[in-house]
Amino acid sequence: MSDDGDESDAQSLGITKRKEYETGEWYAEVVQKADLADYAPMGGFIVVKPRGYALWEQVQENLDSWFKTTGVENAYFPMMIPESYLERESDIVEGFDPEVAWVTHGGHEELEERLAVRPTSESIITPYMAEWTRSHRDLPLRLNQWCSVVRWEATDTKPFFRTKEFLWQEGHTAHESEGEAWEETMTRLEQYNRLYEDVLAMPTTLGRKPDHDKFPGGETTTTVEALMPDGKSLQAGTSHYLGTGFAEAYDLTYRDEDENEQVCHTTSWGLSWRALGGLIMTHSDDQGLVLPPTVAPEQVVIVPIWQEDTREEVLDYCEQLHADLDADGVRVVLDDRDERNPGFKFNEWELKGTPVRIEVGPNEVDDEEITLVHRPDGETETADRADLTDATEDALDTVYAKLYADAEANLEENVREAHGRGEILGTLGQHGGYVKTGWCGDKSCETEIKDQIAAEIVMLPLEEDTEPVHETCGVCGEAATETAFFAKNY
RNA sequence: GGGAUCGUGGGUUAGCUUGGUAUACUCACAGCCUUGGGUGCUGUAGACCCCGGUUCAAAUCCGGGCGAUCCCA
Structure with a gap:
């Protein structure tokens, strides 16, 4: 039954689209009618209204306090990054170049060196971390900044989920050893997980991104994935172990106890206002916005x-x-x-x-x-x-418990196993959600699924030595080395 | 990246095929009324996304742009 023709006048004050059948339009309507955000005059940008920003402040307050009690200090770096800085790490350039916004003029004069509007700040923060780090006594160094970044993607705007500019925090740390840096990576991932579990009433799944989808220039990208009610996965936060690549590129070194020069191991981790998109999408209904008491401006x-x-x-x-x-x-x-x-x-x-x-x-x-x-x-x-x-x-x-329980039920019901092209495609097509299957590690096996149903490998198990769910790759049939979680995603 | 649909007061919308004074509800504001799930009355205010073309005349037809939504990749 359609409500297009008989929408009563009274109802047009509220939500007129159904979450289950018109998820995209429903979402856009909730965001606007609950006074969270509005569209900006330029495509890809949004205006966050006070009620929406209040939610972000709750996210900030929680995360920020956890960061601070675990050794992180806030700082602020410029929004613009000289091209020469960006270029010092070649993977960063390659990874982000297609979506960098460039400033070429100051007033009427063309700049000698164009400036990138930060798509992420490794390339300007790491050089300063290098300056501030002399000896092992300066480590670990943990910095965080709350800021916005710009990624010029030509995709459709979806408030909080996909915008060219978005608010986030980005943490950057330097450590003496891989072990410490890896521990740091996991600490932040756990804090993101805690944010979802304890503040946003959303159960999540922790995992690792496959190599072809990790942070450019990094070693390992870990992710917090949240399953939306429409069966798509949301990358809800990421934490990267960057190895020594960035430290080498930006001369981030220290003298160890034996006075030998050593290269730092670095990490970076970020969580954006996508978290709010996930929050809105997960709990809200045909009556409008639903918020857990933890973040509600009015409880x-x-x-x-x-x-x-x-x-x-x-x-x-x-x-x-x-x-x-x-x-x-x-x-x-x-x-x-x-x-x-x-x-x-x-x-x-x-x-x-x-x-x-x-x-x-x-x-x-x-x-x-x-x-x-x-x-x-x-x-x-x-x-x-x-x-x-x-x-x-x-x-x-x-x-709070009701909201969490509903979201948890959705997650539990939507993790399925499949093996073989047809079964994987069929399961994804029919149910959405996550489909676990053995994977040989070859990107082309993902591509094959992606081309047909626009689902990709959103994560692998966090522990690298986890035994694969199947002995063979669910797509090509070669020996499996991993378990892959396929899903459509935001 | 490809395709489709759409754009009218703050919100929802009629009008567009067949060109001519733009419809109603709601919100807001002022006043009255008064309350167990969007109450009633009176009054005020408020709109054709932008640029170009066709025409005596464009919300309407044509072209381009911008923006949104959906589907596919």
């Missing part, structure tokens, strides 16, 4: 419901609730707008993603109770007024 909305003769007592009661919750540190708003009826408010706060609603009418006032409603499923519960904060916090925890 609770109190909606008063009154009649002429009960107005004052209901509002008084609500104001008390509001004051109490606020004092207990709950992010709460009281929607006491006079000109809107409760139904309108319910819909509006649901559209905006507020996780818990407290409804208060004369009944609640008389019985000294509160009615709590969970955003994800509309479940209603009643609690004593005296237990306000506990009941509210329980409800918030329950909402």
Whole structure:
């Protein structure tokens, strides 16, 4: 049944596309109507509105505090990078060149050397790390910057998922040994994982990128992958062990205890506002945005419901609730707008993603109770007024658990095994999700699948010595050396 | 990278085939009304994506651009 013809006027205030059937359009509508972001006048760019930015701030606050307690310091490097710097690491040039935006003029004068708008900052940060590193006593050196980068891809804009400019953090570290650098790589990957598990209510899978898809110039790229409800995988964060290649290119060396010059092992790791795209896509529904309480700008909305003769007592009661919750540190708003009826408010706060609603009418006032409603499923519960904060916090925890459980079920149901071209293609085509199969390690076997169904190897098991799931490659039949996870991806 | 669809007040949309004063709802604002799922009334304000062509006349037809969405790779 189509709602195109009979969209009621009332509904056009809310979401008119269905998540299940029109995922792309639904997503665009949620982002705009929940006031998260808008399109910029140039293709590929977006404007992030205060509600959207508030979500990013939650991501920042969490990650930033974890970084700081694990030895990372924030710094800031220029947005523009001289071409000669970029060129010092040839793989970086090759990997990013097609999507670098160049500044060629300052005012009316052509620059002697054109400047790259950073697509990532290894090439300007590493030289400075080299300057600051003299001896093993200066190591490890851990820097992070919160900034935006530009990658001039000619693909369709999808707010947060795919934009030419995006906000992220990029961490860059230098270490004495491969072991330390590898440990660093994993520390950051685990922190990304924690962000998804504990803050964004999204289960993830950790893995390694195949060689042909790793960070240009790096040794190993690890990834946090999140499975979206439409069966596509989202690369939700990456952490790279860069080996000594970058250190060599930019002279990042140190004197060890025996006064010998040694080359550093470096890492870099980044997480972008894609995380928000994943968050929105994962939890939201046909009513609009759904947010876990951890990041919701308003965790609770109190909606008063009154009649002429009960107005004052209901509002008084609500104001008390509001004051109490606020004092207990709950992010709460009281929607006491006079000109809107409760139904309108319910819909509006649901559209905006507020996780818990407290409804208060004369009944609640008389019985000294509160009615709590969970955003994800509309479940209603009643609690004593005296237990306000506990009941509210329980409800918030329950909402988080529900969101996580739903996402987890989606992930668990959508990891499948297949062997043979037909089976791999068929499974991917029918179900989406991840398809595990043996892999010989040859890129052309991936290409074969990619050409037919636009799915690629999104990850390999994190542990390199993991026994392959099949003895032979699921595509060509040669001996398998790895287990490959095929999926369509964002 | 290839193909398709689309672009009208802040949001949703009618009008386009057959060229001539642009439709309605909603939001916003002012006032009244008053509330257990998008309430009712009155008033105000607000739009044809851009450039070019055809024409007496273009939202409408033609060409190009820009932007969005979808499908395929």
